[in-house]
Amino acid sequence: MTFLRESSIVFRRQLRMNLRNPAWVLIGLMQPVLYLFLFGPLLKPIAAQFDYPNAYTFFVPGLLVQLGIFGAFFAGFSLIGEWRDGVIEAERVTPASRTALLMGRLWRDVLQLFVQALILVGLGYLMGMEAPFWGAVLGIALTLLLGGACAASSNALALTTKSEDTMAPIINMVMMPVLLLSGILLPMTLGPQWLQKVANVMPTKHVVDAVRNSFLGDFTVSALGWGIAWTFILLAVSLWWGTATFRRENA
Amino acid sequence: MITARGLTQTFTSKAGREKTEVTAVDGIDLDVAEGEVVAFLGPNGAGKTTTLRILTTLLKPTAGTATVAGYDVATQAQDVRRSIGYVSQSGSTGSVTRAGEEVVDHGMLYGMSAADARTRGQHLFEQLDLEGLWTRQPRAMSGGQRRRLDIVMGLIHEPSLVFLDEPTTGLDPQARANLWTHIADLRARRGATVFLTTHYLDEADALSDRIVIIDHGRIAASDTADNLKAAVAGDLVELEVAGVEQVSRAAEKLAALVAELDGVAVDGHRVSGRVRQAGRAVPGLLRDLDRTGVELSSIEVRRPTLDDVFLDLTGRSLRES
Numbered sequence: 208m209t210f211l212r213e214s215s216i217v218f219r220r221q222l223r224m225n226l227r228n229p230a231w232v233l234i235g236l237m238q239p240v241l242y243l244f245l246f247g248p249l250l251k252p253i254a255a256q257f258d259y260p261n262a263y264t265f266f267v268p269g270l271l272v273q274l275g276i277f278g279a280f281f282a283g284f285s286l287i288g289e290w291r292d293g294v295i296e297a298e299r300v301t302p303a304s305r306t307a308l309l310m311g312r313l314w315r316d317v318l319q320l321f322v323q324a325l326i327l328v329g330l331g332y333l334m335g336m337e338a339p340f341w342g343a344v345l346g347i348a349l350t351l352l353l354g355g356a357c358a359a360s361s362n363a364l365a366l367t368t369k370s371e372d373t374m375a376p377i378i379n380m381v382m383m384p385v386l387l388l389s390g391i392l393l394p395m396t397l398g399p400q401w402l403q404k405v406a407n408v409m410p411t412k413h414v415v416d417a418v419r420n421s422f423l424g425d426f427t428v429s430a431l432g433w434g435i436a437w438t439f440i441l442l443a444v445s446l447w448w449g450t451a452t453f454r455r456e457n458a
Numbered sequence: 459m460i461t462a463r464g465l466t467q468t469f470t471s472k473a474g475r476e477k478t479e480v481t482a483v484d485g486i487d488l489d490v491a492e493g494e495v496v497a498f499l500g501p502n503g504a505g506k507t508t509t510l511r512i513l514t515t516l517l518k519p520t521a522g523t524a525t526v527a528g529y530d531v532a533t534q535a536q537d538v539r540r541s542i543g544y545v546s547q548s549g550s551t552g553s554v555t556r557a558g559e560e561v562v563d564h565g566m567l568y569g570m571s572a573a574d575a576r577t578r579g580q581h582l583f584e585q586l587d588l589e590g591l592w593t594r595q596p597r598a599m600s601g602g603q604r605r606r607l608d609i610v611m612g613l614i615h616e617p618s619l620v621f622l623d624e625p626t627t628g629l630d631p632q633a634r635a636n637l638w639t640h641i642a643d644l645r646a647r648r649g650a651t652v653f654l655t656t657h658y659l660d661e662a663d664a665l666s667d668r669i670v671i672i673d674h675g676r677i678a679a680s681d682t683a684d685n686l687k688a689a690v691a692g693d694l695v696e697l698e699v700a701g702v703e704q705v706s707r708a709a710e711k712l713a714a715l716v717a718e719l720d721g722v723a724v725d726g727h728r729v730s731g732r733v734r735q736a737g738r739a740v741p742g743l744l745r746d747l748d749r750t751g752v753e754l755s756s757i758e759v760r761r762p763t764l765d766d767v768f769l770d771l772t773g774r775s776l777r778e779s
Contacts, residue, residue, distance in 0.1 A: 209569075216566045224554055289552055297550035297611060300514055301567040302539040 210310075213303040217311020225315065235319055238278070239327035242270050243334065250392075257394055263336035267328060268346055268419040269391045274323050275350040276385060276411060279357035280378050282316045283365030290369060295453075305453040309362060309446075316358035317351050324350060338422040345431075346421040352438045353414050359445035366452040389415045410437040459619050459651045460490035460513060464522035467508050467675075482508040484675035485522070490653060492618075495645055497666035498655040499764070501774075505675040506655040507547065510623050513653070514544045527619050540568065543617035543650075547624045549604065550611045551596040557607055558583075558592035561614055568615035575614060582610040585647075586640055602633030606640065613644075620644055622654035626661060634661075641665055659764040669764070671771060678771040683764060690762040690770050692716075693736035695743075697729045700753040705729060708752045715739050727755070 225231045247266055254262035289295055298308050324347045332338075338346075361378070368374045388395070389411040395403050406412045417434020425431075467483040483505040490496050500506050511517040513526050515535040524531045527541035551560040558579060565575025583589060586606040596604055605625060612620060625641060626634040642665060644650045656662050662669050663683050671678040671686075679686060695715075699708045708729045713722045716731040723730050733739050736759045747754065769775050 213567060216563055220555070220559070220563045223559065224552060227554065291548070292552050293546055293548035293550045293608075294552050296516065296546050296548060297544075297564065298567065299516060300539055300542070300544040300546075301564070302536045302569070303567040 210304050210307050213307035214310040214314065216303075217298070217308055218314040219311075221312055221315040222318070225319075235278075235323060236326060239270065239274060239323050240330065242273075243267075243327065243330050246270075246392075247334065253393070257397060261335065261337050263331050263334055264338055264422055265394070265419065267331035267336050267338075268422045269415060271324055271327055271346060271350050272353065272389070272411070272415045272418055273386075273391045274327065275320055275354035276357050277382065278320055278323065279316050279354040280361050280382060282312070282358040283361035283363075283374065284371060286312070286362050286365040287369060287371055287374065290366065295366070299453070306446075306450045309359065309449045309453050312362060313355050313358050313449075317355050320351055320354040321347070336422075339424040342421045342424045342426075345426075346418040349414060349418050349421070349434065349438050352442050353411070356438070356441040356445040359442075359449035363445070363449040363452040366455075385409065385411050388412060391415055410441060413437045414441075459492050459494070460488060460524070460526050460653065462486060462488040462509075462513070462522065462524040465509065465512055465519050465524055466521040467505075467512060467517065468520045481675055483512070483519075486672070486675070486677055488524075488670065488677070490651060492651055493645065493649060494668060495652040495666045496654070497662035497669050498653065498672060499657070499659070499662045499669050499768075500655075500672035501657055504672045506657075506672055507623055508675075509672070510544075510621055510653075510655055514542060514621055515539055540615070541617055541619060543612035543615070543620040545605075545608045545612040545620070545622045545625060547627065549596075550608045551604075553597040554595060556593050557588070557596055557599070560596070561607075561610055564611050565614040570615060578616070579610065579614060582613055585643070586610055587636075600633070601629050602636060605629065605633075605637055609640065616648075617650070619651045619653070622652065624655055624657070626656070626658065638664055659768075663764055671768060673768075673772045679767070686764065686767045687762040690732075690766045692732035692734040693762065694758075694760040694766070695731060695733045695736050695740065696758040696760070697747075697754055698756040699727050699729060700755045702727065704752045707750055708747060708754075711743060711746050711750070711752070715743060 247263065250266050251262045254265055259265040286295070299305070328343050328347065364374055364377060368377070388406040388409040390406065395406045395412065398406075413433040414437055415434075417431045417438075420430035465483055465486040465488070466481070468479050468481045470477050471480055486505075486509060498506050498509065508517065512519045513524055513531060515531050515538050518532060526538045529537040529541065531538055550564075551557065558576075561579035561582075562572060562575040565579060566572060570578070580592065583592060586609060588603060588606055588610065591599065591603065596607060599607065609622075622641065626637050629637065638661070641652065641654070644652050654665065666683070668680065668682055669686060670680045695712065697708055697712065699705050705724060705727065709722045709724055712729055712731050715733045716722055721731060740757070740759060744757070765775055
């Protein structure tokens with residue numbers, strides 16, 4: 208109970224700060240729209256080549272995961288500013304749970320992602336995406352969990368580096384292979400064997416596969432198992448790491 | 459209120475491949491009684507903030523124990539946090555938030571209800587001359603206002619022990635003087651025990667009952683300002699002689715009055731030394747100098763300052779370090 212209360216105090220404060228920043232709201236809402244309208248049409252002719260009946264059914268889940276990963280990766284930057292203002296230290300001298308200090312911030316990131324996901328999937332349906340309702344629900348749920356994991360890692364990284372200048376290149380370094388090897392924009396099956404083997408090592412590739420299969424209505428273990436397993440592993444590890452940095456002295 | 463024994467904190471710092479152990483706090487013993495106002499005085503890097511962070515549970519000591527407000531900092535951190543207020547050096551409010559909301563949220567993290575936190579926060583705003591700033595963004599406040607807001611944050615849950623880390627660093631003289639009255643009020647009005655760190659001598663002198671001097675992670679002295687000053691041998695008498703050829707004669711006369719071995723220092727036209735009860739000795743000295751034909755262009759007699767105390771204890775001036 209106390210934990211929920213403390214998390215929601217932190218969450219409310221974060222949300223209030225973000226909602227006062229119109230740029231944050233606008234960019235958050237525009238992102239999925241721009242991707243769908245400016246990138247979707249490019250993909251339409253290609254979709255036919257890898258026998259996907261519907262370009263949007265392929266493209267929307269990939270975009271969804273991308274939003275989840277990338278939006279959340281940047282979540283930590285605002286934490287560095289807060290650390291510099293002394294807010295983190297002020298919160299750490301209160302008796303509040305350290306996990307709650309992290310969790311309240313994650314809720315904000317996941318809420319942002321949830322709103323973006325609704326817009327993206329809603330527009331997807333409007334533009335002709337064919338996906339069963341529960342498939343879309345499961346896909347969004349997996350994305351939110353993955354986004355939470357990325358946001359937790361980003362927060363942990365922020366409190367570890369304490370500098371935007373150090374953090375930005377690290378994020379770039381992580382994002383490049385994630386973007387290229389997860390089959391977010393194009394399916395990995397288009398590539399040669401060796402590339403597919405390399406991609407299999409990438410946990411997010413399996414999550415993308417699972418979300419995509421879920422949107423296709425394929426709920427078998429072979430279609431979703433790896434993706435779901437990886438989502439929970441990533442989430443558990445990130446939460447542990449995030450809490451550890453909030454607990455650690457000198458943070 | 460505070461009892462610490464053998465507090466030690468070592469950090470490993472990496473420079474390239476070489477790892478070096480830095481001892482920031484080196485076996486500190488500390489006792490602070492209830493209702494006392496204690497200033498922790500030392501140059502930058504002496505270990506003040508590190509000690510404070512240990513006492514406020516932000517840092518686990520490498521060795522040693524500390525009890526704060528009746529609870530052990532290592533094993534009962536939650537209880538310590540509930541009982542203390544901490545005003546850190548780096549501020550405590552987000553720059554794009556609103557002052558009142560930050561205060562209420564902070565109070566709620568201490569378990570207060572929103573209504574209680576608001577009532578108490580508004581009361582504190584009045585006491586600390588922040589009326590009308592409840593909805594102001596901290597970044598739009600002056601430095602002094604922001605520091606007072608930090609103090610409100612630290613007092614929101616009515617702690618009986620308040621830690622202030624370099625409360626007036628970076629403030630202009632007027633804002634400093636104003637903040638001093640508010641810090642003095644902490645005990646006068648609410649009977650709080652106050653532990654503050656500072657590297658300003660006048661601040662320690664003006665605010666505290668007792669001064670604990672720390673240097674290189676060790677406690678160098680702990681006493682009232684008056685006692686510390688009394689321990690320094692005498693007042694500083696500084697003579698400026700008109701002609702260089704008279705310097706040695708002046709030094710000779712002054713040396714007769716100076717008891718200490720370190721004796722008389724000569725620097726160009728200046729001759730100085732510490733003299734016990736200078737008020738009584740100086741008239742005689744002047745007559746003496748006059749008789750031997752030494753012409754003075756100025757004479758200055760200074761009571762010992764905390765800086766002299768610091769110099770005496772550590773061999774360095776606090777201003778230099």
